[in-house]
Amino acid sequence: MTARAGLAALLLAAALPAAAQSAYRWVDEQGRVQYSDQPPPQSIKKFEERKVQPNRGDALEAFENRKAAGSFPVTLYTGKDCGKPCDDGRALLKKRGIPFSETTIETAEQVAEFKKRFGTEPYVPALVVGRKIESGLAEGLWHSLLDDAGYKAKR
Incomplete structure (x- = not known):
């Protein structure tokens, strides 16, 4: 891979987080509502997933x-x-x-x-x-x- 191609790949990877991301909501075993950008533990079978856009101001x-x-x-x-x-x-x-x-x-x-x-x-x-x-x-x-x-x- 050339330096130019590597730089292009790096810039593309940096831009990916600006795309829609997932946010998760679920109720844990203690009955508390949890929010995260990571999926819930596998023991949680019921959860909500929403696509969110970064804030543009x-x-x-x-x-x-x-x-x-x-x-x-x-x-x-x-x-x-x-x-x-x-x-x-x-x-x-x-x-x-x-x-x-x-x-x-x-x-x-x-x-x-x-x-x-x-x-x-x-x-x-x-x-x-x-x-x-x-x-x-x-x-x-x-x-x-x-x-x-x-x-x-x-x-």
Whole structure:
């Protein structure tokens, strides 16, 4: 085997653990639930085997974003004629994997409610993260607001 072929085989072997692996669950003779990446002893006849994928980081980002959403919920305020800026703001939040609600300001009552709540005229799109608001689409400011609240960007 050449050095190059040996290196290729070594790299392939190193990549194999990244594929799906098995996880086992069974109840031992003392009635305790056991988990392992190794099959149970042969004396155990009933067990569960599951194929698991290695964590790619997406699950951690999603968890951290749900955690941030509990303390700092995100609302995107849009207008019925907002067009591209609102579409771009919505796309930014979706690309980052941010859970958010969207409110469209259409009526005079909704404008008055916005003014009462935030003390300012609605200028859409507006991003509200917790109690902080950023009016108008300024991507850098929106990212900073989300980062400060603990939201993680998708990699």
